[in-house]
Each structure stands twice: as structure tokens, then as C-alpha cells.
Amino acid sequence: MSAPEISLTDSAAPRSLTPGTWAAIVVLATGALCMLLGPSMPWLVQYPGAWTIPATEWIGTGLGGFLELIKPVMRVFSATLGYPMDWANVFFSWLPWPVFIAAVTALGWFVGGWSLAILSLSGLGFVLISGYWVESMNTLSLVAVSVPLALALGGAIGLLANEVPRVKSAIQTVMDVMQTVPTFAYLTPLLLLFGFGPVVGLIASAIYAAPPMARNVMLGLERVESDIKEAAIMSGGTRAQQLFLIEIPSAKTQIMVGVNQCIMAALSMVIIAAVIGGFNDIGWEVLLTMRKAQFGPALLAGLVIVAFAIVIDRISGQMAQERQRYDLRVAVAIFGIGILVALVLYSSLPSPSEFALLTPTAQWLDEGLSTFTRENGLALDGFKNTVMFYGLLPIKIGLDGAVLPFTWGFQWTGAMSLWFLGAAAALGALVALSGRVTLGLMLLIFAGMLETGIAQLPWPFVLIGAGAIGWVAGGVRLARFAVLMLAAVLISGLWDRALLSLYLSGAAVLTCTVVGGGIGLACALSPMLWRVMRPVCDMLQTIPLFVFLIPVMMVFQIGEFSAFLAICMYAIVPMIRYTRQGLIDTPEELIEAAISSGATTWQTLVQVRAPYAAPTILLGLNQTILYAFAMLVIAALIGTTGLGQSIFLALGQADVGLGIAAGAAMAILALVADRLVQGFAAERRKALGL
Known part of the structure; x- marks a missing residue:
């Protein structure tokens, strides 16, 4: 839902703010309060163990x-x-x-x-x-x-x-x-x-x-x-x-x-x-x-x-x-x-x-692989460490915790945090002044999340953020569902592990969205490329989950990076398929109208095909999220932390309580994500009259 242009001189401007803008304001205010009050009120950042139930x-x-x-x-x-x-x-x-x-x-x-x-x-x-x-x-x-x-x-x-x-x-x-x-x-x-x-x-x-x-x-x-x-x-x-x-x-x-x-x-x-x-x-x-x-x-x-x-x-x-x-x-x-x-x-x-x-x-393959990893170990470790230190680790624990002399070559300081957030605020203000207020606020919110890290997000920020997204996507009922479900995980004592699972699955979903969406776009524009990619997608969808662990372990050994790659390999196919399908299903009369009005190929793609394909692409995102959570537990065998590891340990120890509780927590995360994405997809279908 695009925000209308806002006139800063209009006294009635606040009334024209969209629900998405109001939601972003509430979430941003919550995050700012948690950052300001966190040092004096640590319970705002770390949920007290005394408040949990066994x-x-x-x-x-x-x-x-x-x-x-x-x-x-x-x-x-x-x-x-x-x-x-x-x-x-x-x-x-x-x-x-x-x-x-x-x-x-x-x-x-x-x-x-x-x-x-x-x-x-x-x-x-x-x-x-x-x-x-x-x-x-x-x-x-x-x-x-x-x-x-x-x-x-x-x-x-x-x-x-x-x-x-x-x-x-x-x-x-x-x-x-x-x-x-x-x-x-x-x-x-x-x-x-x-x-x-x-x-x-x-x-x-x-x-x-x-x-x-x-x-x-x-x-x-x-x-x-x-x-x-x-x-x-x-x-x-x-x-x-x-x-x-x-x-x-x-x-x-x-x-x-x-x-x-x-x-x-x-x-x-x-x-x-x-x-x-x-x-x-x-x-x-x-x-x-x-x-x-x-x-x-x-x-x-x-x-x-x-x-x-x-x-x-x-x-x-x-x-x-x-x-x-x-x-x-x-x-x-x-x-x-x-x-x-x-x-x-x-x-x-x-x-x-x-x-x-x-x-x-x-x-022969086993021996050849051993030789390959031995001879190219430095290059493989360099690639893995680059992705970990400059990508996954900041998403997990934030710039403040990830930027160290050992990783980035220098120490992150409080002054750097202020400059980073100030630059994000300036960029967000420029975007807001151009008429996209919600996008400008979201840029500042994402900057704060990157500075903090998903695994260390304050629990009020997560609950209110999920509720705000639910309100925009499906109204009060969906907002209430999202907040209550996540609150159940919070009071169960599994919150920290849930955030670790959310970090890894979220990073994989983001990667699949960017890479898979790009491949799907290319396949929609090039039928020849789709003829090449289709059997690859078919094969990836028929491979049982466990098999995805083998090639990544062969090259990168056990670790969080290998688990991340395995999740991406399994979850990327829906994003490719649904993106392509949504873009090629645009009615011919809409495309012809755009062309006759003088629109270029790029304008037709951005202004006609993409909006019409949005519900289908969101369905692909929904499937990608569910696939990522499904693979998360399997990937626990090769080095993940969080709920997946707890479930696997519970199986080895025959601990029914831990297994069911951790499994229910992961199901809650998947269900909340599923309902939120479905809400946005339904809103887009309604807007298109479908």
C-alpha cells in the first residue's frame, strides 16, 4: 500500500497518514524508548527469567x-x-x-x-x-x-x-x-x-x-x-x-x-x-x-x-x-x-x-574432495568468513557486537552508532519528503535493527512490531493473534532461542527473496533461461531435506554457514517459481494498454506487471518462509543454534517436554509469519479486485 504525498504545511496532514505509516511510527517509537531506557531498565531488553513459566x-x-x-x-x-x-x-x-x-x-x-x-x-x-x-x-x-x-x-x-x-x-x-x-x-x-x-x-x-x-x-x-x-x-x-x-x-x-x-x-x-x-x-x-x-x-x-x-x-x-x-x-x-x-x-x-x-x-569423490578442501581451504574459509563476519554476524548480534578488530579490523564505538543512526535518519527524512513516509520510517527501523541485531532485539519491540504488521495486514484480529502467539513463546522461557532461530531463518529468507526473486524475474523475461532453470527447480523440490546437508558439509564442513546454505538451497525454489508465474500471468490487455500509452519495458514491468504479480509473489514468500523453518531443524545436525538445536537435543535425550515446547515455539514463529504474509497477499488481491 503506497503512502499518499504528505504536505508539511497542511495542518490536516496527520489525518492523511496511512495505517502503514502509523504502524511504523509506533514501532519506531517503541524501539527508540527501549534503546534509551534499556540501560536503566534492563528488563526492557532482556526478559526476566523470574517472569517465565516452567x-x-x-x-x-x-x-x-x-x-x-x-x-x-x-x-x-x-x-x-x-x-x-x-x-x-x-x-x-x-x-x-x-x-x-x-x-x-x-x-x-x-x-x-x-x-x-x-x-x-x-x-x-x-x-x-x-x-x-x-x-x-x-x-x-x-x-x-x-x-x-x-x-x-x-x-x-x-x-x-x-x-x-x-x-x-x-x-x-x-x-x-x-x-x-x-x-x-x-x-x-x-x-x-x-x-x-x-x-x-x-x-x-x-x-x-x-x-x-x-x-x-x-x-x-x-x-x-x-x-x-x-x-x-x-x-x-x-x-x-x-x-x-x-x-x-x-x-x-x-x-x-x-x-x-x-x-x-x-x-x-x-x-x-x-x-x-x-x-x-x-x-x-x-x-x-x-x-x-x-x-x-x-x-x-x-x-x-x-x-x-x-x-x-x-x-x-x-x-x-x-x-x-x-x-x-x-x-x-x-x-x-x-x-x-x-x-x-x-x-x-x-x-x-x-x-x-x-x-x-x-x-574417488571422497578422496578428491579431501584434496580439494585441503588445497583450497584458505579460499573456502575466506569466503565463509566473509559472509559470516560481514553478513550473518551483524544480522545476528548487530554492528555493535560484530564489528571488532578480529572481524572488521576496527572496534565499533558508541559514536559510530550515533553517526550510523543519524545517517539513517537523514536518508529516511529525504525519502519521507519525497512522499514515501512509510518507507522512510522503515529505513530507520531497519537501521536500528541492524545496529542491535535480531538475536538481541528488545522483546517489547518484537511484540509491538509483530502486532503493528498484523494490524496493517489484517486488522485487529490478526494483530491480536500475532502478539498473543509470540507472548506465549516469551513467557515459556524459549525467547532467546526463538530469536536465534528467527535470525537464521530470516537471513535465509532475505537471501532467497533477493536471489530467488531475481532469478524468477530473469526467467519471466527469458523463456530460454526458464527452460534451463525448470529442471533444476524440479530436482531441488524432489530432493529430501537431509540430502541438502551433504554437499554443503562436503565443502564447508560443520557450522552455521553450512546450515545457512542448506536452508537457502531448499527454500529458494518457491520464490523462483512464484515470482516468474506472477509476472507472466499479467493480463495481456493491461500490458497492451501500458505499451500503447508509451511505457517502456522497464516501466511496464515495474508499474504494471509487478503490482499485478504481488499476491502471487507474496504467496511464494509465504512458502519460502515455511520451507526455511522446515529446514531449520534438519540443519541443526550441522551447526545451528536456537530452537532447532533444542528439538534435536530433546530427541537424543527423550525429553518430551523440551521437544514439544521447542517444536511448538518454532511452529508459532512459522504460523505468525504465514498469517502475516497471507494478510498482505489478501490485501493486494482485494486492491486488484481479484
Whole structure:
């Protein structure tokens, strides 16, 4: 929302200030008061520990007692689930590899033609020659049981929300929480309930994969045209007949999208589940080789997961589209060839372990990487330290704490702070005098935040700032939600760790916004560049989260910088996709009107395309924020601090209270950011009449 021009001589000028301007004034005043009164009132800067509540202990005691009460029933349930998983494991271990490869290739042909058949054959061929075939089949047995469980659970939840509108809002809230609470957080209570083993990974995968299915079932049934529903009612069928014979088939395409997302979500949990599963699957191989710093084998095992993910994603994605299927006879012939090969070579069929052709490559890569890092260690350390000392560290602890003789070559002083803030105030005043008052105030606010550091921001400034943003984005209700949610984190005693998480995820989101937005802009202007970037984005979106840790660890070792890079790699794709999509979706009549009025290409982009694309770009920012928080906990394995580290430590110590409390705090941060961005997106859509 742009601020109108302000006349300094107009006595009625304050009345023309926009809500954004008033919000910026309140936030700036709060920050100034905290800076001035902080030395004499330290409680304004550091929230007193005496004012917190022992939320971790309360949750641990209450939930621990409840878990102990239901543990016997859950152990029986766990043992029951162990049977189908064992059967699936026996089946996939027994199935000859030529038959399995032929079956998947035949399915790829039937739903996608030769291109998908060749992709399936190549992907599984890579799995075979990697030497991880047995581990991959163990992984597949876990997915084969967890996916139907997640589909049934998610489908039932979606149907319940559709049939009982009163519970729909509550179900959507639960779905939000399930998708924003870090996966490690609910692994801790599962560990206490079911103990160590693959079944825990199975249940965790099903819980994580159910929400996408539920959301797509709800969305698909909502989008069934009213004419179809009325025709079903007029036909005299029962409600069950209307639902299962008319509405669900009509929503098939959207529901199949949910199946695709459910499968991918279950597969992405493979390595995470290996943390507590101890199962001889591909996830455990990745985790084990990473712990041994064997980055070549770790990368190879990670690429096996990527190959599986790409093949499954492409096949299930094609099945979700209503396209003409290819000749079934060819698919049967491909499958028959696989059976024939297995029968002919039955007595002499090579074991999958004999095809470990890429093991020398992995060892060569490991040795080559060691040589590369040894020979280029100074350059790599220089790059890492430059980004840390001149970028991440000032954002984290502020210029006052980051500018030292060891880092910048000189000591930051109080006089420098005054000059820095004075220069920011002068620049903000110039911008305000040009008619952009809100932007001028925001420049001064950001300067104060940079001087202080996100991890050391006064808690009243954060609460009032979040409330002010919520008021501008969605009114009093959103402001109240933001303040109350953050206040819950504040009084829980996890505030300092929450600010550390906010710093790292915020720095990653800012980087993804600038870099990803720039790439998306370039792709919107150049279709050729998008043809290059699209497969890269597709690959990044199908890679399970853990795999992102491997390349950054290979080059930059363990540390906060490696975690930052991993978060950026995972979270940048939505910003690229949505920025490009928003810019190319601008109606042609608007572009033609701009061109006919004499606007240049740049003016058309800035004044027509960008404003119209703002809601879509904000949606991309929303997804980037959620992706960054999701990756934050995984990145705790390689050197982050804050809530992610607390969640991971709680898992290792089986501390339910700390795990749930820290997970809830991170979910609150993600939910508040999600609601604020959605509020701005809704405001922009309303302004555009969409």
C-alpha cells in the first residue's frame, strides 16, 4: 500500500497518514524508548527469567504421564503394524530386480510414454549400480506401508471436514500445526510410545504425509461444481452414494495430486525416521556415512534417494493428470521381458550387490574432495568468513557486537552508532519528503535493527512490531493473534532461542527473496533461461531435506554457514517459481494498454506487471518462509543454534517436554509469519479486485 504525498504545511496532514505509516511510527517509537531506557531498565531488553513459566517441565510431566498411560496400547499397535512392514520387506527383498525394474518401467510407459519409461529405467538402473539396492528395497517397504496408512488417514480427515462443516476450521488449524511443527518435535513422544525401530519411522512418515492428502481431498470436494452436486441430489441417491459415486470421482484429479504429495512427503521422512529407526535402509546409510564424514558414499546414497524421489514423483504426477494412457500391450510386453529375464537367469541371476559399480566413484569423490578442501581451504574459509563476519554476524548480534578488530579490523564505538543512526535518519527524512513516509520510517527501523541485531532485539519491540504488521495486514484480529502467539513463546522461557532461530531463518529468507526473486524475474523475461532453470527447480523440490546437508558439509564442513546454505538451497525454489508465474500471468490487455500509452519495458514491468504479480509473489514468500523453518531443524545436525538445536537435543535425550515446547515455539514463529504474509497477499488481491 503506497503512502499518499504528505504536505508539511497542511495542518490536516496527520489525518492523511496511512495505517502503514502509523504502524511504523509506533514501532519506531517503541524501539527508540527501549534503546534509551534499556540501560536503566534492563528488563526492557532482556526478559526476566523470574517472569517465565516452567512450560517445558509442565509439558514433560503432563504429557509424560499420559504417554505412560497409553504406552501398552500403543506397543500393541506398533507390533500389529510390524507385520505388514515385515511382509512388505520380505516381498521386496524376494522380488528379482529385473522384475521390479520392468514393472516400474512398464508403469512409466503406460502413464507417460517413452520419456517416462526411459526415466524410470535410468533411475532404477542407477539405484542398481550404486550398490544400495537392498537398502533401497528396505526403504520401499517402509514407504509401501506408510503411504496407504497416510492416504487412509488423510482421506478420512478430508471427508470429515467436508461432511461436518462445523469441524472444518478446527481441522484446518490442526493441519497447519501438523505441517509447521518440526518433524523432530513429534518424533520424541513417538519414541517414548513405540521405542526404537522401523515402526516408529513408519508412524512418523504416516503422520507427516497425511495433511497433504487431507488438504487436497477437502479442496477437490470443494471445487466440485454445484450443477454436479444438484444432479446427484435430484437423482435420489443417498448421501453416501452422492459422495462416493459422484463427488469423489469428479474430484479425482485434485485427490490424485494429494496422493502425489503424500508419497513425496512420506519419502522425504525416510532419513529423518532413520535417526530413531536404526533400520538398514537408504536413510540409515546416508546418516551413517555422514556421521563418519564419508561424503562420497553419503552423496551417492543421497543421490539414490533423489533418483527414487524423481521416478516416484514423475509417475504419480502423471497419474494425477487426466491424460490419455499409452498402449497397455506395450506395458505388458515390458513387464513380460523382465519376468523372462528373471526366469532365464533364475539360477545364475547376479545378486544386486555385484552391481556396485559406483563404489569406486564414491571413494574417488571422497578422496578428491579431501584434496580439494585441503588445497583450497584458505579460499573456502575466506569466503565463509566473509559472509559470516560481514553478513550473518551483524544480522545476528548487530554492528555493535560484530564489528571488532578480529572481524572488521576496527572496534565499533558508541559514536559510530550515533553517526550510523543519524545517517539513517537523514536518508529516511529525504525519502519521507519525497512522499514515501512509510518507507522512510522503515529505513530507520531497519537501521536500528541492524545496529542491535535480531538475536538481541528488545522483546517489547518484537511484540509491538509483530502486532503493528498484523494490524496493517489484517486488522485487529490478526494483530491480536500475532502478539498473543509470540507472548506465549516469551513467557515459556524459549525467547532467546526463538530469536536465534528467527535470525537464521530470516537471513535465509532475505537471501532467497533477493536471489530467488531475481532469478524468477530473469526467467519471466527469458523463456530460454526458464527452460534451463525448470529442471533444476524440479530436482531441488524432489530432493529430501537431509540430502541438502551433504554437499554443503562436503565443502564447508560443520557450522552455521553450512546450515545457512542448506536452508537457502531448499527454500529458494518457491520464490523462483512464484515470482516468474506472477509476472507472466499479467493480463495481456493491461500490458497492451501500458505499451500503447508509451511505457517502456522497464516501466511496464515495474508499474504494471509487478503490482499485478504481488499476491502471487507474496504467496511464494509465504512458502519460502515455511520451507526455511522446515529446514531449520534438519540443519541443526550441522551447526545451528536456537530452537532447532533444542528439538534435536530433546530427541537424543527423550525429553518430551523440551521437544514439544521447542517444536511448538518454532511452529508459532512459522504460523505468525504465514498469517502475516497471507494478510498482505489478501490485501493486494482485494486492491486488484481479484
